[in-house]
């Protein structure tokens with residue numbers, strides 16, 4: 201079995217890129233959503249993206265972005281995957297895959313059993329699913345450092361690869377992997393000292409904790 205695949209999201213400083221690479225990120229995410237403290241100007245994202253080594257997937261996180269906004273992002277920044285973190289419909293997901301010819305990962309917010317059918321629905325049109333905590337009313341659509349009840353998805357599988365997100369950090373990632381079976385993990389707040397301020401040691405600790413879980417034989 202290959203090790204866990206990690207996505208470090210919301211990099212804002214050029215120094216975050218080598219830190220994420222050293223920690224072994226498989227995906228690096230840039231946030232293009234103005235209300236977020238992790239939102240980066242296109243020119244900054246372009247510079248950071250240019251320093252990401254080949255083989256690491258550069259992800260553009262957007263929230264209900266228009267075609268014009270997406271055109272502008274993709275014209276300026278060499279992006280490998282779109283992460284749709286808003287209320288994009290399944291039709292919109294399918295249309296954007298076709299329009300840009302890029303893989304699309306659709307975030308689905310989970311708070312209770314009633315949210316689970318959405319995963320099956322988006323699993324029919326997206327290339328990947330991002331299983332995140334449903335944000336509380338009035339909060340940002342993601343990046344809130346909040347987890348959901350991981351038991352809700354224990355043992356569930358979808359027809360496409362998926363990633364677990366929401367409130368992950370070095371102290372809970374092993375438990376999250378054990379309960380959900382997640383092999384891909386997305387983290388933003390859990391590797392920050394303040395909103396939008398990533399920390400190299402926290403990235404390393406997160407990666408070490410995820411890999412250490414893999415190294416421990418299961419007692420089941």
Ligand SMILES: O=C(O)c1ccccc1N[C@@H]1O[C@H](COP(=O)(O)O)[C@@H](O)[C@H]1O
Nearest residue numbers: 209236342343344345365366367388389
């Ligand atoms: O990070 C943000 O600011 C953000 C803004 C809008 C939508 C999503 C956002 N982040 C994503 O949310 C999840 C969970 O983040 P956290 O680890 O709980 O902070 C993750 O996919 C981020 O990429």
